[in-house]
Amino acid sequence: MNEVYDISHLLAGVMLVTSFALLYQGRIASVVNTFAAQSITLSLAVAWAAWSQDRPDLFITATIAFTLKGVIIPIALHRTVARLGIHHEVEKVVGVGIALMVGLALTALAQALLLKVAHSPENYYAGEQLALALAIILLGFLMMILRRNAVTQVVGFMSMENGLILAATGARGMPLVVEVSVAFSVLIALFVFAVFVFRIRERFDTIDVGALDRMRGDRR
Amino acid sequence: MIHTYQFVVLVPYVAALILVAIPSYRVGAIVNVVASGLTFAAGLWLVGGERTVGHYAIVDEFNIVFIAINTLVGFTTSIFSASYIGHEIETGRLPPSFLRFYHAMFQAMMGSMNVSLIANNIGVMWVGLEIATLITVVMVGLYRTPQSIEAAWKYFILASVGISLAFFGTILIYLAGQPALGEGVPAMTWSLLEGAASKMDPAILDLAFIFLLIGYGTKVGLAPLHAWLPDAHAEGPTPISAVLSGLLLNVALYALLRFKMVIAGHPAALNPGPVMITMGLVSLVFAAFMLYQRRDIKRLFAYSSIEHMGLIVFAFGMGGPLANFAGLLHMAMHSLTKSGIFFAVGHIAQAKGTQRIAEITGLSESHPRLAIAFALAVLAICGMPPFGVFASEFLILTTTFAREPWLALVPAFGLLVAFGALLMRLQGVIFGEPAGQSHPVKASFVPIVMHLLLVLTAGIYLPAVLVAWFRRAAELLG
Numbered sequence: 001m002n003e004v005y006d007i008s009h010l011l012a013g014v015m016l017v018t019s020f021a022l023l024y025q026g027r028i029a030s031v032v033n034t035f036a037a038q039s040i041t042l043s044l045a046v047a048w049a050a051w052s053q054d055r056p057d058l059f060i061t062a063t064i065a066f067t068l069k070g071v072i073i074p075i076a077l078h079r080t081v082a083r084l085g086i087h088h089e090v091e092k093v094v095g096v097g098i099a100l101m102v103g104l105a106l107t108a109l110a111q112a113l114l115l116k117v118a119h120s121p122e123n124y125y126a127g128e129q130l131a132l133a134l135a136i137i138l139l140g141f142l143m144m145i146l147r148r149n150a151v152t153q154v155v156g157f158m159s160m161e162n163g164l165i166l167a168a169t170g171a172r173g174m175p176l177v178v179e180v181s182v183a184f185s186v187l188i189a190l191f192v193f194a195v196f197v198f199r200i201r202e203r204f205d206t207i208d209v210g211a212l213d214r215m216r217g218d219r220r
Numbered sequence: 221m222i223h224t225y226q227f228v229v230l231v232p233y234v235a236a237l238i239l240v241a242i243p244s245y246r247v248g249a250i251v252n253v254v255a256s257g258l259t260f261a262a263g264l265w266l267v268g269g270e271r272t273v274g275h276y277a278i279v280d281e282f283n284i285v286f287i288a289i290n291t292l293v294g295f296t297t298s299i300f301s302a303s304y305i306g307h308e309i310e311t312g313r314l315p316p317s318f319l320r321f322y323h324a325m326f327q328a329m330m331g332s333m334n335v336s337l338i339a340n341n342i343g344v345m346w347v348g349l350e351i352a353t354l355i356t357v358v359m360v361g362l363y364r365t366p367q368s369i370e371a372a373w374k375y376f377i378l379a380s381v382g383i384s385l386a387f388f389g390t391i392l393i394y395l396a397g398q399p400a401l402g403e404g405v406p407a408m409t410w411s412l413l414e415g416a417a418s419k420m421d422p423a424i425l426d427l428a429f430i431f432l433l434i435g436y437g438t439k440v441g442l443a444p445l446h447a448w449l450p451d452a453h454a455e456g457p458t459p460i461s462a463v464l465s466g467l468l469l470n471v472a473l474y475a476l477l478r479f480k481m482v483i484a485g486h487p488a489a490l491n492p493g494p495v496m497i498t499m500g501l502v503s504l505v506f507a508a509f510m511l512y513q514r515r516d517i518k519r520l521f522a523y524s525s526i527e528h529m530g531l532i533v534f535a536f537g538m539g540g541p542l543a544n545f546a547g548l549l550h551m552a553m554h555s556l557t558k559s560g561i562f563f564a565v566g567h568i569a570q571a572k573g574t575q576r577i578a579e580i581t582g583l584s585e586s587h588p589r590l591a592i593a594f595a596l597a598v599l600a601i602c603g604m605p606p607f608g609v610f611a612s613e614f615l616i617l618t619t620t621f622a623r624e625p626w627l628a629l630v631p632a633f634g635l636l637v638a639f640g641a642l643l644m645r646l647q648g649v650i651f652g653e654p655a656g657q658s659h660p661v662k663a664s665f666v667p668i669v670m671h672l673l674l675v676l677t678a679g680i681y682l683p684a685v686l687v688a689w690f691r692r693a694a695e696l697l698g
Contacts, residue, residue: 117427133388144377
């Protein structure tokens with residue numbers, strides 16, 4: 001039984017590492033590649049959960065994660081970046097050092113919150129997995145705050161969704177309805193994001209979200 | 221076999237599919253009104269029908285209140301929307317090609333909100349709210365001006381962060397329910413979760429409630445998580461502002477209250493009351509002061525919505541049959557009055573060609589009928605008798621005075637501050653010399669008058685049937 005959890009924790013841990021990697025990438029292209037790596041790790045983790053918990057329906061979720069978030073979306077984002085001619089540096093609100101320190105603090109917070117909860121033996125392993133998932137969610141959140149560029153905010157949001165799916169598979173026997181709907185929502189999210197990325201570009205000649213700050217209603 | 225409750229979901233979704241295929245906006249607007257009317261009829265039928273708890277759907281005294289308000293305001297908003305959007309097309313602010321999707325999205329949004337309200341599953345409820353939110357994001361960006369894109373972007377980022385945290389809370393609830401109810405669907409079913417709460421792990425319930433409060437609280441518009449709300453209200457088309465304020469905030473509140481019922485079932489779990497009281501009061505007082513600095517008329521009433529949602533959350537936080545009753549009543553009154561105000565504001569903004577309060581003056585001379593409707597609606601939301609808002613606010617304050625006299629001073633103070641701000645703005649808009657542009661508007665007064673009459677009737681005489689119904693709902697809330 002322990003090997004089962006060891007492998008799923010290993011995969012979740014790798015996802016957490018890629019979350020940290022997302023925080024310090026300097027170029028948009030490498031941000032997208034790191035996100036693809038995270039999504040592929042997620043699909044492995046979900047596939048492992050499907051096999052070890054004997055829940056074949058989870059393979060669907062794994063396949064969706066792999067094809068959509070591991071392949072199709074990164075390719076689409078690479079094309080968008082190339083077409084808009086923005087493959088230069090990622091604009092950051094704070095330096096890499098501070099971002100990583102805050103990220104560490106958030107990870108510690110996630111562990112502290114959930115390990116306190118998972119004191120009963122039957123919840124212990126699920127709690128561990130949820131703690132890693134929460135850390136990934138919080139790091140995605142952090143990335144959305146610390147990056148000014150619309151594409152990197154998109155990636156931060158989808159990284160959060162990766163954490164959510166990891167959490168959902170960590171809870172044993174959670175019905176498939178939810179996983180399919182999460183994948184579905186990501187699809188809609190991407191549609192919405194794509195619309196906005198192009199509209200922002202069309203109106204402002206930049207996808208730097210900072211340019212939008214001038215457009216607050218009351219300060220016109 | 222089709223159950224009654226399925227109609228409130230099926231009608232909007234089928235209508236959305238039909239509307240995508242209709243290119244003419246005139247026909248589309250009519251279909252939109254008819255579909256919303258049918259949904260309202262289905263809602264009424266449900267109110268009169270029996271209460272059922274099924275595998276997928278739950279209809280009890282509590283959520284039927286929300287469904288009734290939702291379908292009613294959806295219906296009146298569709299009537300308002302027909303005349304509002306017609307004007308927008310004539311003035312060229314919206315190209316007709318967008319309208320096809322506008323009406324389809326309106327119906328899809330109404331359907332998703334009803335799914336959320338009627339689902340007997342915490343996951344399905346979340347999906348309904350998420351889809352409704354995403355549709356409103358697209359609607360807020362409909363005008364494609366820099367301001368509306370900024371508003372939609374901000375709304376999208378904040379709402380999706382909120383909704384992600386809410387989903388994490390949902391997973392935690394499942395994890396808490398799983399040992400007692402077994403794996404799979406039962407541990408996500410409302411009706412079962414409520415009964416099994418006492419067998420759950422209180423530590424997980426506490427943590428889950430924090431995530432749910434932050435997550436759904438963002439959608440309710442509680443300070444300090446409200447930043448998306450004024451922008452989204454100000455920049456989108458006015459029918460959407462009316463639906464946002466009147467309905468979507470309620471659906472998020474419904475989610476929060478259902479979870480409160482689950483958490484409250486465990487004696488050792490965190491008491492949601494004090495947390496909700498604090499957040500409600502902070503939102504109320506903060507928004508009341510923010511009202512003084514607003515220069516945009518739709519933004520003004522968006523802050524007023526934050527203020528009233530704060531008061532409602534405060535009332536539910538107090539708990540007990542009487543405060544819950546007052547909270548439910550105030551929620552109904554606020555939905556009706558605030559969407560009525562947005563109907564009036566939409567026509568006013570079209571008549572004057574601006575949303576800036578400073579440029580809207582002398583409405584009583586240039587558009588007297590609109591001025592009267594607007595003034596009455598604003599007086600109603602200020603809590604003036606004999607309107608229903610007065611009755612519900614009075615009830616909230618008196619129950620608080622009876623139980624915690626010192627605590628009652630805070631909402632009373634906040635309401636007075638907001639009263640001053642709204643009255644000051646109202647005076648500027650209604651009286652004075654008419655200045656700036658002035659266009660004739662073919663306003664449809666039917667929805668505004670309908671809402672005002674309902675609020676007035678509720679203020680003067682609440683039918684005993686209605687009182688009994690709201691009382692049963694309040695008792696369910698605990």
